Amino acid sequence: xxxxxxxxxxxxxxxxxxxxxxxxxxxxxxxxxxxxxxxxxxxxxxxxxxxxxxxxxxxxxxxxxxxxxxxxxxxxxxxxxxxxxxxxxxxxxxxxxxxxxxxxxxxxxxxxxxxxxxxxxxxxxxxxxxxxxxxxxxxxxxxxxxxxxxxxxxxxxxxxxxxxxxxxxxxxxxxxxxxxxxxxxxxxxxxxxxxxxxxxxxxxxxxxxxxxxxxxxxxxxxxxxxxxxxxxxxxxxxxxxxxxxxxxxxxxxxxxxxxxxxxxxxxxxxxxxxxxxxxxxxxxxxxxxxxxxxxxxxxxxxxxxxxxxxxxxxxxxxxxxxxxxxxxxxxxxxxxxxxxxxxxxxxxxxxxxxxxxxxxxxxxxxxxxxxxxxxxxxxxxxxxxxx
Amino acid sequence: xxxxxxxxxxxxxxxxxxxxxxxxxxxxxxxxxxxxxxxxxxxxxxxxxxxxxxxxxxxxxxxxxxxxxxxxxxxxxxxxxxxxxxxxxxxxxxxxxxxxxxxxxxxxxxxxxxxxxxxxxxxxxxxxxxxxxxxxxxxxxxxxxxxxxxxxxxxxxxxxxxxxxxxxxxxxxxxxxxxxxxxxxxxxxxxxxxxxxxxxxxxxxxxxxxxxxxxxxxxxxxxxxxxxxxxxxxxxxxxxxxxxxxxxxxxxxxxxxxxxxxxxxxxxxxxxxxxxxxxxxxxxxxxxxxxxxxxxxxxxxxxxxxxxxxxxxxxxxxxxxxxxxxxxxxxxxxxxxxxxxxxxxxxxxxxxxxxxxxxxxxxxxxxxxxxxxxxxxxxxxxxxxxxxxxxxxxxxxxxxxxxxxxxxxxxxxxxxxxxxxxxxxxxxxxxxxxxxxxxxxxxxxxxxxxxxxxxxxxxxxxxxxxxxxxxxxxxxxxxx
Amino acid sequence: xxxxxxxxxxxxxxxxxxxxxxxxxxxxxxxxxxxxxxxxxxxxxxxxxxxxxxxxxxxxxxxxxxxxxxxxxxxxxxxxxxxxxxxxxxxxxxx
Ligand SMILES: Cc1cc2nc3c(=O)[nH]c(=O)nc-3n(C[C@H](O)[C@H](O)[C@H](O)COP(=O)(O)OP(=O)(O)OC[C@H]3O[C@@H](n4cnc5c(N)ncnc54)[C@H](O)[C@@H]3O)c2cc1C
Ligand SMILES: Cc1cc2nc3c(=O)[nH]c(=O)nc-3n(C[C@H](O)[C@H](O)[C@H](O)COP(=O)(O)OP(=O)(O)OC[C@H]3O[C@@H](n4cnc5c(N)ncnc54)[C@H](O)[C@@H]3O)c2cc1C
Ligand code: FES
Numbered sequence: 018x019x020x021x022x023x024x025x026x027x028x029x030x031x032x033x034x035x036x037x038x039x040x041x042x043x044x045x046x047x048x049x050x051x052x053x054x055x056x057x058x059x060x061x062x063x064x065x066x067x068x069x070x071x072x073x074x075x076x077x078x079x080x081x082x083x084x085x086x087x088x089x090x091x092x093x094x095x096x097x098x099x100x101x102x103x104x105x106x107x108x109x110x111x112x113x114x115x116x117x118x119x120x121x122x123x124x125x126x127x128x129x130x131x132x133x134x135x136x137x138x139x140x141x142x143x144x145x146x147x148x149x150x151x152x153x154x155x156x157x158x159x160x161x162x163x164x165x166x167x168x169x170x171x172x173x174x175x176x177x178x179x180x181x182x183x184x185x186x187x188x189x190x191x192x193x194x195x196x197x198x199x200x201x202x203x204x205x206x207x208x209x210x211x212x213x214x215x216x217x218x219x220x221x222x223x224x225x226x227x228x229x230x231x232x233x234x235x236x237x238x239x240x241x242x243x244x245x246x247x248x249x250x251x252x253x254x255x256x257x258x259x260x261x262x263x264x265x266x267x268x269x270x271x272x273x274x275x276x277x278x279x280x281x282x283x284x285x286x287x288x289x290x291x292x293x294x295x296x297x298x299x300x301x302x303x304x305x306x307x308x309x310x311x312x313x314x315x316x317x318x319x320x321x322x323x324x325x326x327x328x329x330x331x332x333x334x335x336x337x338x339x340x341x342x343x344x345x346x347x348x349x350x351x352x353x354x355x356x357x358x359x360x361x362x363x364x365x366x367x368x369x370x371x372x373x374x375x376x377x378x379x380x381x382x383x384x385x386x387x388x389x390x391x392x393x394x395x396x397x398x399x400x401x402x403x404x
Numbered sequence: 405x406x407x408x409x410x411x412x413x414x415x416x417x418x419x420x421x422x423x424x425x426x427x428x429x430x431x432x433x434x435x436x437x438x439x440x441x442x443x444x445x446x447x448x449x450x451x452x453x454x455x456x457x458x459x460x461x462x463x464x465x466x467x468x469x470x471x472x473x474x475x476x477x478x479x480x481x482x483x484x485x486x487x488x489x490x491x492x493x494x495x496x497x498x499x500x501x502x503x504x505x506x507x508x509x510x511x512x513x514x515x516x517x518x519x520x521x522x523x524x525x526x527x528x529x530x531x532x533x534x535x536x537x538x539x540x541x542x543x544x545x546x547x548x549x550x551x552x553x554x555x556x557x558x559x560x561x562x563x564x565x566x567x568x569x570x571x572x573x574x575x576x577x578x579x580x581x582x583x584x585x586x587x588x589x590x591x592x593x594x595x596x597x598x599x600x601x602x603x604x605x606x607x608x609x610x611x612x613x614x615x616x617x618x619x620x621x622x623x624x625x626x627x628x629x630x631x632x633x634x635x636x637x638x639x640x641x642x643x644x645x646x647x648x649x650x651x652x653x654x655x656x657x658x659x660x661x662x663x664x665x666x667x668x669x670x671x672x673x674x675x676x677x678x679x680x681x682x683x684x685x686x687x688x689x690x691x692x693x694x695x696x697x698x699x700x701x702x703x704x705x706x707x708x709x710x711x712x713x714x715x716x717x718x719x720x721x722x723x724x725x726x727x728x729x730x731x732x733x734x735x736x737x738x739x740x741x742x743x744x745x746x747x748x749x750x751x752x753x754x755x756x757x758x759x760x761x762x763x764x765x766x767x768x769x770x771x772x773x774x775x776x777x778x779x780x781x782x783x784x785x786x787x788x789x790x791x792x793x794x795x796x797x798x799x800x801x802x803x804x805x806x807x808x809x810x811x812x813x814x815x816x817x818x819x820x821x822x823x824x825x826x827x828x829x830x831x832x833x834x835x836x837x838x839x840x841x842x843x844x845x846x847x848x849x850x851x852x853x854x855x856x857x858x859x860x861x862x863x864x865x866x867x868x869x870x871x872x873x874x875x876x877x878x879x880x881x882x883x884x
Numbered sequence: 885x886x887x888x889x890x891x892x893x894x895x896x897x898x899x900x901x902x903x904x905x906x907x908x909x910x911x912x913x914x915x916x917x918x919x920x921x922x923x924x925x926x927x928x929x930x931x932x933x934x935x936x937x938x939x940x941x942x943x944x945x946x947x948x949x950x951x952x953x954x955x956x957x958x959x960x961x962x963x964x965x966x967x968x969x970x971x972x973x974x975x976x977x978x979x
Contacts, residue, residue: 561916
């Protein structure tokens with residue numbers, strides 16, 4: 018059995034970011050990943066850094082998220098991303114392009130004005146633009162845009178780069194990375210957590226589950242059941258083209274995000290649902306979602322009509338039942354932590370720092386007490402109730 | 405080939421509209437269309453090219469035909485009879501996806517720049533294949549191309565030879581056929597380089613005994629090479645091509661001995677056999693057949709071309725059977741099978757036709773198996789890539805960029821793709837995917853590499869064309 | 885199978901101007917574009933956006949995308965699947 022201070026289950030962006038923070042403090046860490054790193058949500062993601070308030074529902078999302086609650090977390094995450102870029106030796110293609118959120122009707126405009134007021138309270142910079150001002154900033158905007166908000170802090174990071182870069186940096190600091198090893202069972206012996214995988218057994222005093230949409234499955238190994246609402250959503254990418262779209266463009270009322278990335282391709286997303294959710298396999302891209310997402314994109318940015326779509330794909334998102342993030346120690350199970358839920362990409366550096374603080378029993382910089390595990394737990398049985 | 409699959413749903417369960425859609429207007433698709441349309445079944449054929457014909461019966465353009473006459477006249481007859489039978493023909497039309505309910509194809513008309521849905525009750529996938537590549541230094545030279553392309557330039561496009569010279573490199577009987585076309589058209593062939601060692605006396609004797617007609621064809625090709633002084637070299641690997649003032653210099657490693665062979669010419673055609681255009685079948689979750697050495701997707705089919713999905717057939721090159729004749733045999737059999745599903749068994753004539761083609765298909769399959777053994781390429785036949793070799797032509801990724809990634813990938817091609825961008829470009833890995841699979845397999849001999857995953861659109865399609873599907877008027881309902 | 889050059893070729897052949905990357909050629913309407921470019925020694929169909937190399941049609945069957953050019957309407961076409969139309973103006977993709 019191999020011992021370490023901490024074991025992390027899940028090699029997505031949260032696992033990599035946390036491994037980096039822990040190893041920086043010279044804490045011994047093993048990270049266990051079922052397949053390759055960054056292959057699930059963290060590889061499929063749009064990679065947007067959402068700093069201005071987000072729209073509250075993906076297409077088909079039943080429960081709206083509380084976008085005002087997220088604002089202090091977003092500004093904190095925004096500050097940390099600057100540090101990430103400095104700390105990592107590799108180029109992660111972080112671009113603060115600034116982001117536009119557009120409204121196409123009067124009620125939608127009202128919504129933007131309202132969210133702007135909340136952002137001011139949270140200290141998030143931004144500017145309201147009338148339709149002609151918005152078009153001056155971005156002449157490509159379609160006729161239907163009536164009002165927009167610009168936030169200079171919005172941007173994106175290349176997801177194909179950041180998780181591997183974080184992971185490599187953590188390895189240099191002493192991380193033991195175990196890929197292609199699936200965690201099959203977890204037990205507690207004394208104060209140690211014993212993690213059984215397809216390849217062996219490992220022991221630690223602190224266990225962190227950052228398993229994305231598999232979080233509930235992994236938690237069930239310690240007889241904890243939480244309410245999650247995982248979905249597969251899809252992304253669309255065009256061929257490369259000369260620079261044409263300098264900002265991230267979003268919609269206040271509909272799931273939509275459009276940006277041109279460093280390779281020159283345009284990425285179009287917005288959380289449109291795939292046909293199904295096939296965890297561990299690939300969920301089938303939905304043609305209806307392709308058409309819906311692209312039609313909306315052409316309405317807002319008409320030049321896209323003549324750009325060729327190269328590919329679409331889907332990825333699983335570990336959303337919770339209330340669509341809000343989840344982070345904290347599992348009540349009653351000392352030394353067992355989880356993190357995940359919505360916008361885990363934007364929040365990655367913040368969740369890493371927060372988990373580090375919680376593990377070291379320090380007070381985190383942001384208050385996450387209301388985002389803990391307890392609110393989502395169904396039945397809770399103590400470890401004594403069974404093997 | 406599997407035994408006959410389980411009987412499919414009874415005709416009574418089927419809709420009154422028994423509309424058959426055929427993807428691919430090559431010999432396979434045309435034969436199927438003719439079989440069906442002659443019995444009054446409503447058929448739509450979809451092909452991306454400006455005219456029907458596929459690879460073997462590729463049509464000369466009207467202008468070229470006026471200039472130099474027709475080519476492969478039997479193809480012209482076949483196509484015109486299919487047109488006369490009233491099939492709906494959608495040319496310049498590419499199938500790039502399938503609707504969520506898997507009941508209609510998403511088809512872009514490249515002239516209109518618009519996509520439509522084409523509904524089907526029966527689907528025959530006769531989408532053919534494309535040539536397999538394995539990179540070498542400077543394969544991106546403008547003087548390097550596939551043998552198929554060289555062949556169509558001299559036959560279909562009827563370019564004048566003007567003393568042009570070429571060498572042919574790769575594997576398979578196809579190289580000899582192309583060489584023969586080049587010689588006939590007046591191109592000087594400076595050599596044929598077959599990667600494996602199939603041309604042995606024992607082989608020809610076996611051919612003569614079991615497949616006399618095929619043997620005659622082989623000997624005919626061999627003799628043509630010989631009488632035109634074309635040297636056929638076996639077991640040599642292409643390492644690099646250098647551009648020179650008016651041509652190229654190609655360098656080969658002899659596998660035995662290790663010395664190098666240098667050949668000068670003007671053009672180089674290279675290809676290592678065919679890979680199926682299997683996108684539609686893969687997205688339909690059709691079951692895989694036997695695994696092949698390159699891990700390409702071939703569907704499991706019965707002798708009628710029926711796949712594991714109800715009412716979905718795969719015939720010709722895409723089902724793994726090479727040659728235009730066997731594609732046509734498959735076309736007739738799938739057509740007969742559908743006629744039986746729709747109309748029940750009728751008449752002696754139809755049973756006779758089925759029987760004859762059934763036997764022919766057994767013969768062709770035996771021959772195909774023989775060829776597969778004969779031209780079997782082992783992983784060691786391909787060299788490791790020099791660092792300066794461009795691996796992904798589209799995204800400009802060199803072999804050197806695989807360093808490190810390969811040892812970490814644990815045989816996961818998607819990981820290599822994400823780390824290097826190999827396969828992310830316009831061709832979506834069609835040119836480099838097989839090679840990357842071979843490289844990964846060399847490193848992890850036990851792995852089963854499924855290749856790059858298929859996603860819509862199968863090929864780049866303008867967003868405006870895709871969203872044309874939104875408006876209901878564009879639905880292409882075709883009555884039976 | 886040998887080609888019959890000149891057979892029945894003296895029929896009406898409509899000649900048109902074909903402009904490729906700024907240079908003008910006489911071509912026949914309906915002729916194969918790929919054949920025409922090759923015959924006339926035009927060995928650049930696209931320029932690779934990453935490596936900036938000049939590329940020419942490679943596969944001849946619509947698979948590789950190396951033969952993509954932009955026509956007078958700004959649409960992308962595949963040379964290997966196109967016949968010459970009246971007054972075509974083509975530019976290499978990626979220039
Ligand atoms: C298409 C898409 C677009 C998105 N866009 C954005 C965006 O623009 N901005 C944003 O902020 N967020 C976005 N998100 C959300 C965000 O990207 C993801 O929530 C985030 O990447 C999840 O990271 P993670 O590390 O928590 O989980 P994942 O990336 O899902 O990683 C979990 C890992 O755990 C592993 N695992 C699971 N079970 C086991 C086991 N038993 N043993 C070992 N390993 C196991 C999995 O294999 C996986 O690699 C998007 C998500 C998707 C799918
Ligand atoms: C240059 C050349 C010379 C050959 N010479 C010989 C020979 O001498 N003897 C011999 O026996 N065989 C020869 N072959 C092989 C022969 O061409 C094939 O075996 C035969 O054409 C296979 O027929 P098919 O109907 O299966 O497919 P194909 O003829 O390949 O036809 C498939 C058609 O489907 C189209 N298509 C594919 N996907 C889509 C899609 N998604 N949407 C729309 N259309 C699509 C393709 O463009 C193509 O037109 C040759 C091949 C080539 C390339
Ligand atoms: S030559 Fe390959 S697509 Fe035209």
